[in-house]
Amino acid sequence: MAEDKDQFIVGVDLGGTYVRAGLVDRMGEITQMSKRAVDEIRSQKAVVDLLMELMGTFPKEKVAAISLGVPGIVNAAMGVVHASPHFSEWKDFALQKEIFKNLKKSVFIDNDANRIALGEHWKGAAQEWDTFLMLTLGTGIGGAIIINSQIFHGTHGFTGEFGHIVVEASGPSCPCGGRGCLETFASGSGLVRNLKEVFESDEDSLELKPIASLLGQESSTIVAGLASQAEKGNLLARDMFLRFGYYLGIGLASLVSATGIQKIILGGGISASSGLFLNECRQEMKNRLYAKTFEGVEIRLAKLGDRAGILGSGLVALQHLKK
Numbered sequence: 216m217a218e219d220k221d222q223f224i225v226g227v228d229l230g231g232t233y234v235r236a237g238l239v240d241r242m243g244e245i246t247q248m249s250k251r252a253v254d255e256i257r258s259q260k261a262v263v264d265l266l267m268e269l270m271g272t273f274p275k276e277k278v279a280a281i282s283l284g285v286p287g288i289v290n291a292a293m294g295v296v297h298a299s300p301h302f303s304e305w306k307d308f309a310l311q312k313e314i315f316k317n318l319k320k321s322v323f324i325d326n327d328a329n330r331i332a333l334g335e336h337w338k339g340a341a342q343e344w345d346t347f348l349m350l351t352l353g354t355g356i357g358g359a360i361i362i363n364s365q366i367f368h369g370t371h372g373f374t375g376e377f378g379h380i381v382v383e384a385s386g387p388s389c390p391c392g393g394r395g396c397l398e399t400f401a402s403g404s405g406l407v408r409n410l411k412e413v414f415e416s417d418e419d420s421l422e423l424k425p426i427a428s429l430l431g432q433e434s435s436t437i438v439a440g441l442a443s444q445a446e447k448g449n450l451l452a453r454d455m456f457l458r459f460g461y462y463l464g465i466g467l468a469s470l471v472s473a474t475g476i477q478k479i480i481l482g483g484g485i486s487a488s489s490g491l492f493l494n495e496c497r498q499e500m501k502n503r504l505y506a507k508t509f510e511g512v513e514i515r516l517a518k519l520g521d522r523a524g525i526l527g528s529g530l531v532a533l534q535h536l537k538k
Contacts, residue, residue: 239529328357464499482517
């Protein structure tokens with residue numbers, strides 16, 4: 216494999232809205248990309264069929280392996296998705312086995328945030344960092360720990376669930392079954408929940424009127440609308456992002472204290488609005504960390520966007536096939 220320049224990896228980033236795939240060469244170049252809407256496709260069979268359809272867009276004879284990043288609790292060593300926030304029917308789903316059965320090619324799977332982190336390390340914002348934390352800020356929060364350029368999977372492969380650090384002991388319920396998780400505050404779903412709370416408590420507010428019409432829209436639309444209003448000076452929208460940054464700072468301070476890792480990459484769609492919350496986040500980290508610890512904290516924004524997960528998946532397969 217390592218000697219054959221004509222062999223490629225299909226790197227796949229499976230999300231709740233879209234599945235994206237790219238043909239990745241040994242140098243980390245994506246030579247072809249395809250995307251399909253997931254929409255209401257949620258069953259195990261339907262998603263596998265969709266992946267097979269996507270694979271059909273690439274030259275089969277050039278593909279050495281397929282490598283996927285999947286949201287949820289994934290055991291990479293066993294190739295099993297134990298649970299996924301976007302695919303409720305997936306319980307202990309042997310996804311790796313199912314894809315291999317259809318393709319008869321090497322298959323590798325892992326949590327999507329792990330793959331995004333590796334992509335940023337290979338070709339993005341963390342190229343010169345061997346050890347760092349990665350958070351993806353989207354509808355929820357994904358997380359990854361990179362130590363000496365390798366994913367730290369923990370005992371069973373479930374490490375990096377940063378969204379479920381408790382930042383408010385009596386806070387709102389979280390889909391994970393807990394309460395007051397970071398994800399209920401510093402995520403797209405957290406911003407949506409905050410908007411609903413404000414509307415219910417003060418629906419006649421003049422500041423609320425420009426953003427109240429966002430209610431009922433998709434989460435991504437609401438978040439984009441809130442960011443737009445905050446940038447225009449809407450005080451309620453700005454306060455929501457400041458609150459977002461406050462809780463993100465609490466969560467990041469806890470992570471830095473627990474791991475000793477001071478380098479952090481922020482990715483995901485909401486990171487594009489970092490100007491609205493990052494200063495507040497840094498201030499809260501400063502308030503909660505030892506001064507010497509905070510001095511070494513460095514936060515960067517991810518660079519690769521939708522390509523990160525594809526590249527990270529490609530890298531994993533290339534490393535395995537070289538062994």
